Amino acid sequence: MSLQEEELAEELRQPPRAPSRLRMVGGRFFGSTQGRIGFAVLAAMFLLAFVGPLFSPWTYTDKDFTAFLQPPSAEHWFGTLQTGADVYAVTLRGMQKSLIVGLLAALLSTALAATVGAFAGYFAGWTDRTLSWITELLLVLPAFLILAIMSPLFGDGQWVLFVVMLALFLWMVTSKIVRGMTISLKQREYIQAARFMGVPPVKIIFRHVIPNLSSLLIVDATLNVSAAILTETSLSYFGFGIQPPDVSFGTLIADGAKTAVYAPWTFWFVAALLVVTVLAVNLIGDALRDAFDPSAARKVRR
Amino acid sequence: MAGFLARRLLNYLVLVAVASSLAYMLAAGALDPRSNYADRTPKPPPAVVDAQLTALNLNDKTPLIQRYATWAAGVLHGDFGRTVTGTSVNEDLARRAGVTFRLVLLGLICGSLVGVLVGAYAAVKQYGLFDRLSTGMSFLVLAIPVVVLATMLILVGTWLNENVFGAKVFLVSGEYSDGLDTGFWGGVLDRLQHLILPTVSLSLGLIATFSRYQRNMMLDVLGADFIRTAVAKGLSRRRALTRHALRTALIPVVTYFAFTFGTLLTGATFTEKIFGWHGLGEQLINSIFTNDVNTVAAIAFLAAIAVLAASLAADMLHAALDPRVRTA
Numbered sequence: 001m002s003l004q005e006e007e008l009a010e011e012l013r014q015p016p017r018a019p020s021r022l023r024m025v026g027g028r029f030f031g032s033t034q035g036r037i038g039f040a041v042l043a044a045m046f047l048l049a050f051v052g053p054l055f056s057p058w059t060y061t062d063k064d065f066t067a068f069l070q071p072p073s074a075e076h077w078f079g080t081l082q083t084g085a086d087v088y089a090v091t092l093r094g095m096q097k098s099l100i101v102g103l104l105a106a107l108l109s110t111a112l113a114a115t116v117g118a119f120a121g122y123f124a125g126w127t128d129r130t131l132s133w134i135t136e137l138l139l140v141l142p143a144f145l146i147l148a149i150m151s152p153l154f155g156d157g158q159w160v161l162f163v164v165m166l167a168l169f170l171w172m173v174t175s176k177i178v179r180g181m182t183i184s185l186k187q188r189e190y191i192q193a194a195r196f197m198g199v200p201p202v203k204i205i206f207r208h209v210i211p212n213l214s215s216l217l218i219v220d221a222t223l224n225v226s227a228a229i230l231t232e233t234s235l236s237y238f239g240f241g242i243q244p245p246d247v248s249f250g251t252l253i254a255d256g257a258k259t260a261v262y263a264p265w266t267f268w269f270v271a272a273l274l275v276v277t278v279l280a281v282n283l284i285g286d287a288l289r290d291a292f293d294p295s296a297a298r299k300v301r302r
Numbered sequence: 303m304a305g306f307l308a309r310r311l312l313n314y315l316v317l318v319a320v321a322s323s324l325a326y327m328l329a330a331g332a333l334d335p336r337s338n339y340a341d342r343t344p345k346p347p348p349a350v351v352d353a354q355l356t357a358l359n360l361n362d363k364t365p366l367i368q369r370y371a372t373w374a375a376g377v378l379h380g381d382f383g384r385t386v387t388g389t390s391v392n393e394d395l396a397r398r399a400g401v402t403f404r405l406v407l408l409g410l411i412c413g414s415l416v417g418v419l420v421g422a423y424a425a426v427k428q429y430g431l432f433d434r435l436s437t438g439m440s441f442l443v444l445a446i447p448v449v450v451l452a453t454m455l456i457l458v459g460t461w462l463n464e465n466v467f468g469a470k471v472f473l474v475s476g477e478y479s480d481g482l483d484t485g486f487w488g489g490v491l492d493r494l495q496h497l498i499l500p501t502v503s504l505s506l507g508l509i510a511t512f513s514r515y516q517r518n519m520m521l522d523v524l525g526a527d528f529i530r531t532a533v534a535k536g537l538s539r540r541r542a543l544t545r546h547a548l549r550t551a552l553i554p555v556v557t558y559f560a561f562t563f564g565t566l567l568t569g570a571t572f573t574e575k576i577f578g579w580h581g582l583g584e585q586l587i588n589s590i591f592t593n594d595v596n597t598v599a600a601i602a603f604l605a606a607i608a609v610l611a612a613s614l615a616a617d618m619l620h621a622a623l624d625p626r627v628r629t630a
Contacts, residue, residue, distance in 0.1 A: 133317075136317060137317055137320060137321060137324075139609070140317050140318070140321045140606045140609055140610060141321050141324065141325065141602070141606070142325070142601075142602055142605040142606070144571060144586075145325060145586065145590075145598065145601070145602055145605070146325070146328060148586075148587070148590050149328050149329055149332045149333065149590060149598070150328075150332060152332070226445070230447045233447045233449065233450070234447055234448065234449050234572060237449045237572075238575070238587055240590075250449075253449065253450055253453070254449075257453040260453065260457055261457065261460060264457075267453070267457075271450050271453075271454070274447070274450065275442070275445050275446050275450070276445075278445035278446075278447075279441060279442065279445040282441060282444065282445060283441070
């Protein structure tokens with residue numbers, strides 16, 4: 001084989017396909033029992049929440065005036081409330097709301113954490129000082145108090161405002177981590193290269209810094225879903241969250257707790273669904289963390 | 303070090319001032335004490351209501367800035383003003399702080415002690431039955447919000463009272479029974495019966511967090527060279543584990559303990575409210591419902607101080623326990 005032919009062969013040979021990161025992480029995620037169980041359960045919960053109501057003759061606003069506080073039967077699968085409302089329909093409606101509120105609040109808070117943390121870490125100086133100070137101020141303000149005071153504003157279908165306020169009190173710790181990681185990322189060659197080529201700082205942050213923190217952010221967003229659902233439940237329990245006539249896990253649990261002693265079905269179905277949902281989200285978060293960073297999980301194994 | 307601490311302290315003072323001012327402004331702007339008088343029969347004349355509200359510094363016809371100035375001047379003299387019923391906020395909160403303190407201290411001590419033991423043992427027997435069981439349990443507990451956990455405990459407690467003990471063993475409401483006359487030991491027993499369920503509801507979550515934390519710390523330490531050296535020099539494994547591994551692994555947990563204590567002062571809100579303990583957290587919820595601006599602001603102030611004092615204490619404890627932090 002002559003030299004030219006060898007060069008030609010070199011060019012023609014397909015480079016081995018780099019394993020895609022998505023496929024690798026996905027493979028590791030679904031390879032773990034935690035990940036599989038968490039994903040399956042959460043998918044089932046979503047299916048139940050959004051497809052389940054179609055199979056029931058009752059909607060969440062219907063009242064059956066022939067059955068008050070009745071135990072589960074063929075007519076009412078989960079029984080009825082004191083008002084005659086069907087527990088199955090109401091619970092699934094509450095689950096829809098809680099899932100949506102949890103997902104949106106988590107996405108929003110993680111986006112906020114990434115932006116604030118990356119800007120503070122990248123620009124340093126006064127930007128950093130101001131942003132860090134705001135972060136600390138929000139950590140010091142009692143979140144429950146602020147949300148509770150503002151709760152009258154959440155009525156009349158203004159639950160989006162509730163989501164925004166919820167997200168506003170969830171992002172601070174992550175933002176501190178992001179800031180620390182951005183400071184070290186800033187010294188890396190590819191960021192330096194982009195800077196010296198004249199890429200504007202904002203573009204560097206969104207194109208290079210934040211994508212490189214994606215594994216942290218994805219895990220954080222997942223765990224924030226469960227944090228948001230739990231906070232929403234506690235607030236709604238005391239009447240400071242989702243406002244009637246709308247329902248969520250929190251308002252249902254608050255109502256159910258009053259009648260739980262003599263009518264257990266008003267409390268245990270919704271409580272069990274809530275716990276299973278949060279558990280599934282946490283399992284997914286944990287499995288994702290291991291999938292993104294297998295060395296962290298195996299480091300301590302002897 | 304002293305200069306660093308002084309700067310930090312100053313920064314904290316500014317944060318507390320801004321945070322409590324913000325809380326006051328929000329509370330004064332959003333809550334409406336005037337509506338408390340609307341439902342009364344006979345309806346008090348508007349002039350009387352105005353005079354009453356002005357006396358309490360709650361009148362919404364006075365500009366917010368002026369009300370804030372009056373409130374802030376009071377706070378600087380250590381006076382948080384009056385509640386909507388005209389009693390002193392200071393006295394009310396001082397009594398309630400004691401209740402919260404007792405509840406939180408006991409819950410935190412139980413929770414951290416059991417959590418550390420569970421976590422340490424799980425780490426030593428990694429991937430054993432106990433490790434798997436405790437990991438699973440803590441995952442489950444962390445998925446249950448406190449409000450649900452407390453309600454479940456009340457349900458289980460009353461069920462046990464009726465069907466197993468046949469007597470009221472677990473008491474689910476309040477700190478002690480009123481008008482009880484059974485001497486000193488009867489009183490202690492009564493308080494203990496009231497204490498069990500709230501303490502369990504506070505500590506279960508803490509046990510789960512602390513055990514996860516302690517397990518990870520312990521696993522990090524167990525693989526370290528100095529443990530191997532200790533065993534190689536002839537220490538028994540048990541001695542190496544308790545004397546060297548556990549002590550080192552405890553440092554971050556102690557830090558976390560200090561921090562949790564600060565946040566729990568208002569974090570016990572749900573437990574207090576559900577079990578009817580008249581503590582700070584319960585008052586926080588009540589005061590929002592009764593439009594009690596001064597109490598809300600005072601509790602926000604206390605919460606801010608508690609969180610910052612706790613994080614300062616955590617940092618200093620960390621420095622005191624870990625020589626590497628001091629030299630760095």
